[in-house]
Amino acid sequence: MACSLDRIALPRRGLLKGAAAISAASVLGRRAFAAPSTPLTFAGWQYQPQIVDENVKTFMGLYDENVTYELVTGDYHPLAETKLTAGQHLDMLYAEENYIARWHTAEWIRSLEGLPGVDDIKAGMFPVSVESLSLPSGELCGLPYYAGYNTFLFNEEHLQAAGVDVPESWDAVLEVCRKLKADGVSEAPFHGMWQQQWPNLSWHMFACWYSEGAQVFDADGAFVDEPALRKILEMHQTFYKERLVVEDIMTLPGEGVPSYASGRHTFMVVHDYNHKVANDPAVSRIAGKVRNALMPGATRSTMAWTASYLMGAQPVDEERVWNLLQFFGGKARDGQYHVIKRWALEFGLGSAYKDVMADPEIVESFSKWRDLDVSAKQLETATSRAIGKAIWFPEWDMFMMQQVQEYIRSGSSTDELVENLAEKASELKTQYE
Incomplete structure (x- = not known):
């Protein structure tokens, strides 16, 4: 798509030389025979990539899936824009909230409205996070990485x-x-x-x-x-x-x-x-x-802000990519917050989901290093x-x-x-x- 964003991303193609790719499929051991031959493609920034790789493997085992995970090193958002402008296909990618509307306008990502369970997902999040993850039209466009x-x-x-x-x-x-x-x-x-x-x-x-x-x-x-x-x-x-x-x-x-x-x-x-x-x-x-x-x-x-997982504008398979988004940005098919809860317990990342932040295990963990009452009051006054x-x-x-x-x-x-x-x-x- 030719748009006003082209003038930003096109000059930055040279930055791609610093990017590195990790293929989760190549290092996975035993695989189910039902895994699709065409992999889902997922790009993420440089935060604990070894754990992201482990999460990808967990997803593939749980869903009999095939995923290629690409680690984008360096200045993530300009590099991601360069990839998208050049036409690289991505089924799921990270973004900070201030890039959601920009990338949707460029037709690089799609809205999540109408997908199964979206209304329940929104109801389970804090309003400030729903606002962060939505387009100016009010449509939900991403699932939460962390809040x-x-x-x-x-x-x-x-x-x-x-x-x-x-x-x-x-x-x-x-x-x-x-x-x-x-x-x-x-x-x-x-x-x-x-x-x-x-x-x-x-x-x-x-x-x-x-x-x-x-x-x-x-x-x-x-x-x-x-x-x-x-x-x-x-x-x-x-x-x-x-x-x-x-x-x-x-x-x-x-x-x-x-x-x-x-x-x-x-x-x-x-x-x-x-x-x-x-x-x-x-x-x-x-x-x-x-x-x-x-x-x-x-x-x-x-x-206050909420980082996101976004769905590419032309997913390989909508159902498969929606499963991937929900696994990373919500509940998996087994009802567990595999990724979100791990981020919270190991690294102290807050969640957009009310039930995650009320989880006794997470409450106990967070209370060891911060005053939760002060934190709650700060969130009440926070500005999106x-x-x-x-x-x-x-x-x-x-x-x-x-x-x-x-x-x-x-x-x-x-x-x-x-x-x-x-x-x-x-x-x-x-x-x-």
């Missing part, structure tokens, strides 16, 4: 050493960070996902913007310049200028989590599942000391990023991260940055109309 939000973490030992309470406003966060640094408790008290990759800085900024009550975009998709948005931008510039963050925060690997787990920092805005990592004694020097609190700010909100359904948003998002990083580093004008962000949003909206 999460950005959380505010603090090192309890640091606050005790400084004799301060958990700050409830961003002004208080700034003052506490100054005290922590002056008292020698932490040289870089504040931490966050300030990197462009994936896009970490975008999730961080939107969480902070929403916590202060900034709209960022209105219902018509227009960028909103308001005091709350400017306050968050200027606060980040101040953190960097006063060296309250590490100098290399914009290039740290692993979303900056290994740095936080080292014990160097006091506060961090990060994906909620990384709280488990920070309290894991096998990888963290501050295990048992990291607590979660409501996001500081005028509204105490944050950004509706602008993510605009097909031009991923381009604006990449532009925004580049601009904000430069703004923070250079100490340049907030007026100039806000003007550039507004102009870019208007320009992209016009191009896609």
Whole structure:
């Protein structure tokens, strides 16, 4: 299909050189004779691929199926767009929520409405996740990979050493960070996902913007310049200028989590599942000391989202691919959440399904590393990023991260940055109309 997305993906074909493929069928041992000769094709990003490969094998054994799993290494979404633009056939693939409407408009994926059990599936999910996985029309277009939000973490030992309470406003966060640094408790008290990759800085900024009550975009998709948005931008510039963050925060690997787990920092805005990592004694020097609190700010909100499994626009066999989607993004034919429950118990990934999050085994596991009452309150106030359904948003998002990083580093004008962000949003909206 020739569309406005072509100009983004076509120049990126060269990036495919870094992609690697894993064929689950080639390493599977005993296979049932009923397995179809034509495999289902499934592409995923670089998160625990060895476990994904195991899950593929489980699916093939349970359903007498044949699946080829391709691991896409590197910057997943641009690479996936390159593959799709080039005409590669995919029956199922991952995506963050802000790519769903974009890829559906390009006719690379299809809606799930009308497939068996969809209404029951939607009824079993939290409303915020249904919204995340739906098209602007309201049609469900994906099943949940995991559901999460950005959380505010603090090192309890640091606050005790400084004799301060958990700050409830961003002004208080700034003052506490100054005290922590002056008292020698932490040289870089504040931490966050300030990197462009994936896009970490975008999730961080939107969480902070929403916590202060900034709209960022209105219902018509227009960028909103308001005091709350400017306050968050200027606060980040101040953190960097006063060296309250590490100098290399914009290039740290692993979303900056290994740095936080080292014990160097006091506060961090990060994906909620990384709280488990920070309290894991096998990888963290501050295990048992990291607590979660409501996001500081005028509204105490944050950004919540649900990643997805999507069905290709032209599945090899609709029934077979629907089985694959349900196995990974819901219940298998044996009534078990094989994939979702494993992600929750082993890695702390939240689920979009109410019954999964109420599972006693998962409740017990999660309660070991985070305050569930705080988590529940944070989800009640969380904001879903509706602008993510605009097909031009991923381009604006990449532009925004580049601009904000430069703004923070250079100490340049907030007026100039806000003007550039507004102009870019208007320009992209016009191009896609």
